[in-house]
Amino acid sequence: MLATILKSVVRQIRRHPLYVGLNVFGLALGIGVFLTLALLVRYEYGFNAALPDVDRLVRVDTRWSLPGTAPGEYAGSTFHALSFLREDFPEIETAARLENTGLSTVREGNFTAFVSGLTDPSFFRVFGLKLLHGAPDEALARPDGLVLSERAAIRLFGTTDVMGRTVPVNRDGVTVNHTVTGVLARKTTPDFLSDIEMLAPFASSDLTRSCFVAWGSDCGRLYLKLRRPGDIVSVNARMRDFVIRHAAGADSDANALGMHPEKVFGLSLAPLRGARFRDFHVLYADDGVDRTVINSIGLMGLLALALACANAINLATARAGLRAREVAIRKTLGASRKVLFVQFMGEAMLVAVIAGVLGLALCEILVPEVASLTGEALVVRYGLVGVLLPLIVVACGFASGVYPSMVLSGYRPAAVLAAARMPSGGRGAARLRDALVTGQFGIAVTIVICMLVINHQTDFMRTADPGYVRSGLLIGSAMPGNDLAAQRRMLDALRAVPGVVAAGFGELAPSPDNKTRSTYTYDGPSGPVHVHLLQDIVSTSYFEVYRPRLLAGRWFDTARGLDDMPARDETRTRTAGAVLNASAVSRFGFASPAEALGKVIGTGGITARIIGVIDDVRFESPRQAIYPEIIFFDTLSKRPFVDPIPAVRFQGVVESDMARRLNRAWAGVLPDVASDFSAVDARMAAYYSGDERRGRIFTLGAVAALLIACMGLYGLAAFAAARRVHEIGIRKTLGATGRQIVTLLLGDFLRPVVVACLLACPIAWVVMRRWLAGFDERIALTPAHFLIAVAGAVAIAILTVLGQTFHLARAEPARALRAE
């Protein structure tokens, strides 16, 4: 039997290469795309899942509900909470703090940056991390200890055998020699720690920083390992009381949060399992991913497979009629229905197996591509593929084989042999074929519309007006500390670089690390209005550097002494000039920017008079709403900045050359601190890259879906062309012209495509409206997206069937009438 099946398939490949080719490659494409996207989905769902005891691991998140802003959950919490948490919750088995910080190594004045963090010795125990060398419990116990990843060790020393070696580590401009006390074993499963290259213990000086002693300040994440997975719920339930017990304090206590801390502040435990998706909605989380998007990608994979299967079914039923005569003759010669069923099923299975092998090969090609598109460490996991592939092959083989096998094996030989025409399954089968093509194109067009919208939105985010002039702007690293003289020298050095038009400091910059926020009160005519404002302090020339748009009033002026921010000792006695952004103006309830001018707002500590209003400036993700902001002016006459970020507007010099010059100028002032002048796009890239990557996946899916749908349409057109030669002969005999025939056939072939487009548009509209709602700045959903997709699909469909159509329309009537 197997030999008969093999022979039959080989002969079909020889006799109908087009049909077998379409069938096999269509299926292979579907299987390849499905496997690849399944691996991607599995990767995202499996994120963090392989951490030992992951169900007992949590991150302590903070929820702020501040006046004038929407409440939000923030990844991370004050380290100050840790000792109280340990006291109050016996459920905590162990805990570790982690502050992501930019450590670099220095060799002969050259800095090498590493993905790095400061943490506690308990870190390895919390996460159950294995060390290739060194003892987990002792590795970070000594203050100069240093744990490297395998990759970092090889990068630094060319080997992993580096225990006891000395590494000069630079942190915020201070270089300290560390000794390697551990090497992290390479991880094969994805989690949020996969990227870490270097870990060092906190320094004793860290313990006095505000995030270690004050409730309202945070600089990193707090991870807990609980005793039982169920403890998460019970600890969470008692967290409000915990906050009231420990964070309350008199208003004069700078480390406490007032008499009712629970009104603005909350702590909650975020389980690490599933954090990948949860973090999408958490502010300042590592790299959250939208679960809906991942599910959509998974669905896209399933649809690609379904499309391919539909193709196989379609082609198989369409071609079944061609073999009717073969069946009739076989039956006449004594073949039983069962034998024929097994034969046709076997053929379908064999085709599916060939497609499966090709699909796997395609998956091997696609996975590295998708990995580079998404930036994820995606690899072909044969554990998953080994389970999925046989299932898919059997399912596809069965799906594509069962109908033709049943129909074919059921033909009555006498009727088939006597009939002049080949059976086609009748109008029911024709409707089924049309429905399948409609479904295929419906799915393909939906995906294409989504792809267009996603790519348009991504493009829009990259190019949307951020409220300042992006080109010709380079931004440096934060300058650590508050050395007034050094800060002045830095600005002078930068301004002296040839090509620099203006240079200034700001405490904020695109993609800011440190943010200061305070609640300001305006005593308006209808009572006090409280708004939580993000604070920036800027130097002279800042306006020339960023070029924000002034909506009302004026910018700071060095000639007006009152514009300058008061020195720390005079903050309570003098009012400072301040500029608000448009969001802040509307939160305070001013009718227009001009109306805000001259008004006085304050925190109790600082009092500010509004001298100007600028348009909103976007330094953060386009998904987030712009924070209301207040800007102060510091002329560097008496008051230093804290960790200011230099920015430079330049002209007439290539960007990379300019960056090099600026880095050199920086090194002249601060030789011990790594500098990295980069463009706004590079700094903001992290905000867009996720959507961009997903846009690329959708493009891939759209191309695959269209390709499969076209294969289906082509196969169907080829089949219809073969079947309709006779009909066209009759029509021509009755006087139809070639053009009328072309119009008729195109209309018939395109009808399911047009119906598909009509179905796809509303579906895509609903899906994309929901997706766009997640962006603060977004494009409008215009008819253009739909028209382009529909026109594209119809054009591709026309191209697909045009050859067949012309061929058919040119057939000579007499010959066509003879054809059967």
Next chain:
Amino acid sequence: MLIDLSHIQRLYRSDEVETTALLDIHLGIEAGEFVAIMGPSGCGKSTLLNILGTIDRPTSGSYSFGGQELTELGEAALAAFRRENLGYVFQSFNLIDELTIEENIELALIYRRMPKAERRHRVAHAMDHVGIAHRARHYPSQLSGGQQQRAAIARAIVGEPRLILADEPTGNLDTENGAQVMDILQRLNDEGATIVMVTHSPSHADLAKRRVDMLDGQVVISVRNAI
């Protein structure tokens, strides 16, 4: 003279073989004639009919219809000629499976761009004429052979063509249905239609006004039946 064929030759060439289907045919047909063409299988009857119907082109020779030379016309002009002047009846009916009887008959008029109301009127009339009005909404596969052939005749006459070509119209029918079809054709001829019919049946050939016998691609006898 409605039709004048002279020196008509038709060769079929495949890769290495050349077959002569028609060899120097001369034939004239007057308007209102009912001509039966007879001859053994492969003698060229159907080829001659196809050439008369302009769905096949002669390799050489001249074909004049109502004084118009057809061999010089292009594809589109021939399509227009067929629309306006010809009606066909085939042995295997050649109805389109996907269309109802009514739609099949209407098809001949649709290509003439006739207004819908007039089309409907004519189709109804043609169906009445051959007695299948009660089957208008059925599909061909739901009809008997005789009924399908009557539908095919209705399609052939609905456009009131100057010439009806029938290729073994009774070949797939039993005696009774065959007789009915011949009745209809005779009636149409009596009403003035010019008919050329290929047939294997001597008795049906005798019902025509003239009989043309063919052999090996040539006309051997042309005799007028005594009716």
